[in-house]
Amino acid sequence: MNLDFSPETEAFRLRVREFFETEFPKDIIAKNRAGEALTTEEVRRSEMALGSKGWLASAWPAEYGGPGWSIEEQYVFDEELERAGVPTVTPMGVVYVGPVIYTFASEAQKQKWLPGIRDGSVGWAQGYSEPGAGSDLASLQFSAELKDGTYILNGHKIWTSAAQHADWIFLLARTSRGEKKQQGISFICCPLDAPGVTVRPIITIDGKHVLNEVLFEDVEVPEGHRIGEEGKGWTYSQYLLGFERTSYARIGGKRAMLRHIRDIARAAPDGGNHRLIDEPGFARKVTEAEMAVDGLEMTVFRILSALSAGGSPGDAASTVKILATTTHQQITELMLEMTAFHAQAFGKASALPSDIPPYAAPDVAAYFGGRAQSIYGGTNEIQRNIIAKKVLGI
Structure with a gap:
């Protein structure tokens, strides 16, 4: 089995390496190598530096604004990013919700959300786990009640990575109760500055602020913020988790x-x-x-x-x-x-x-x-x- 990359892929590697060595913000690399946490401004600046090259959504197909790279080029890019000490891209936007949106969302939703994810100007968080629903995610109790075209969100999400840097959160919510726990769960997007949303930090044992709990009290979002069909959120979440676990x-x-x-x-x-x-x-x-x-x-x-x-x-x-x-x-x-x-x-x-x-x-x-x-x-x-x-x- 030949595991060597082609000469073309190695030439691509050198172009990526040169960018990280000469154009990417050096202060961010230095801070990341020192193990220091980045501010929200630094996270945005880091990811927008990649977005300005069209490289942030490195695995997206060209039809949705990705670079259209081969699997080999995507792999080499990730390898060179980590080799250079560049902060790992926050995956909630480009790796997790982005593919769900361009696969299952309406055209209007794609136009609304994909550009900001792709260029790094808009941050996302993932609202899956709850105090009583972690590994057994199907047991979630977070509710979304539809009234006159508006979902009313109530509940508690926990272990929410990067919520302190995010503008939006995609979440799983129970919109009905079916025979199986997996039924009646919908995939909904919500702005984190919406009235009724509270983000509380969780400081972990390594002394860092990476995680948060997010509380929702009568938070209103339009029905148009639901991705795909109502009650099919479990299906979409399983599609997303495949990308998450590979990442x-x-x-x-x-x-x-x-x-x-x-x-x-x-x-x-x-x-x-x-x-x-x-x-x-x-x-x-x-x-x-x-x-x-x-x-x-x-x-x-x-x-x-x-x-x-x-x-x-x-x-x-x-x-x-x-x-x-x-x-x-x-x-x-x-x-x-x-x-x-x-x-x-x-x-x-x-x-x-x-x-x-x-x-x-x-x-x-x-x-x-x-x-x-x-x-x-x-x-x-x-x-x-x-x-x-x-x-x-x-």
Whole structure:
């Protein structure tokens, strides 16, 4: 099997790399590499820099304003973005709701929402999970009651990523009660500045503000903000989740993390002759992590081959979600072990805060933040059930 890219694709890689090195805002790259959270203004500026090149919606077909890239070009673009240290594109717009809109929405809805998603000027959040409906999403109780052409929204969404940066939220709401829990759920879009919407921050264990809870009290949105047919929201959400779970792979970012680990482990940070990379046990774990990334990449290639035919990743995307999140945790555990290498020296009475290496805090934060990856987007236990039932037919 030949996994080399064509000369044309490699030439494309160099063009993308040059853009990130010469044109993309350098202050944003520096802040992202330092592990610092971006402001809303910086998020918009980052994504509009890609949108101005027509590169933000990198996987969209040309008919909807995407670059019309091949699967190989999309993969290379993502790889170079992460290699350069560019912030990961907020997926709620271009990766999640965008494909739902251009696949299931009316022409008027496409004209209303796609341009702002495509150029990065409008941010989106995803309103799926509720306090009593996370992995069992079909149990959601958030209600949307239709009165005279207007939906009245009431309920509570939680673990809502990037809501503090978003202008709109797409959400699942119960519009009727059918025989099955999956029935009667509709897919509705709502502006986050609508009267009755309250966004509250959730600060996670890594000290970052990524998540939020969003409360709705008698929020009014036009019936025209519903995507597709009423009661078919579950179908649309499953289409979206295939793209969400595939997007977790981030091969380029994982390889960058491994390079970071090797670079630090080759140094002698305690001032002596001991190097962490010389520890056979640690070196073996680094190699195992590199092999896990290689395996993940092969799985992604198989999923992308299915996408090249114009379909959704489907239930097989659950495999990518499991492998991507467990591999990320495997890598961040090595980062934590690396910072622990300095703990004994820092525990001495003569140690100073300046003795803490600059990578220690962001690496520990990455470890803590990574623990949640096997929970959000559908827990890995749920993904294994999906694979057993829908992929393997057990």
